[in-house]
Amino acid sequence: MTREIAKLVTREAARPADLEKITINLGPIDLGQIDLLVSEGFYANRSDLIRTAIRNQLQAHADVLRQTVARRSLVLGIHHYTRADLERAHSAGERLQIQVLGLASIADDVTPELARDTIESIVVLGALHASSAVKAALAGRIQ
Structure with missing residues (x-):
């Protein structure tokens, strides 16, 4: 058992x-x-x-981890995306491709619409913290 x-x-x-x-x-x-x-x-x-x-x-496995992080262009550690960050990207016409090994968080005041309009894709090896509404809006883009 x-x-x-x-x-x-x-x-x-x-x-x-x-x-x-x-x-x-x-x-x-x-x-x-x-x-x-x-x-x-x-x-x-x-x-x-x-x-x-x-x-x-x-x-x-530290060497393999370092090589893989570099090869996959992952941000290592904790990365927080604020509403202001996403608004700046949106104003500049940028689409974010979030790739984090660790913790990626999206601020609670980010609307699902802003997230959907600004974030192209999310790859998080670790944890993603975001409101359930933002996660639902990005469901097809979270890998």
């Missing part, structure tokens, strides 16, 4: 508002081994062990 555990995975510098929750399924033996390491003081809690394991794997 598998146990479902919700874990928060984040970078060390992230604030609680920047955390994204993921869910993983673990077998009872893996879960027991994690609990044993926590009880022996190796980790503060289950989440601490899982974050550490993920960071170790990301570090092991």
Whole structure:
């Protein structure tokens, strides 16, 4: 039987508002081994062990990640799009192609119409924060 555990995975510098929750399924033996390491003081809690394991794997693949980010022209980190940003792009006749590895957010005061008129495509590897109305307006453009 598998146990479902919700874990928060984040970078060390992230604030609680920047955390994204993921869910993983673990077998009872893996879960027991994690609990044993926590009880022996190796980790503060289950989440601490899982974050550490993920960071170790990301570090092991750091070269591939760097090369892929460069090849795919992704913006790395947190990128926030304000209403003013989109209005400037709209006034200039520009169409945005948003490509972010991390967190892309669109301000709450951005209307679905402005988003639809300004944003050509969105590729986010990580998390996209936007109002449900903006997400619905861009549904066909989010990859």
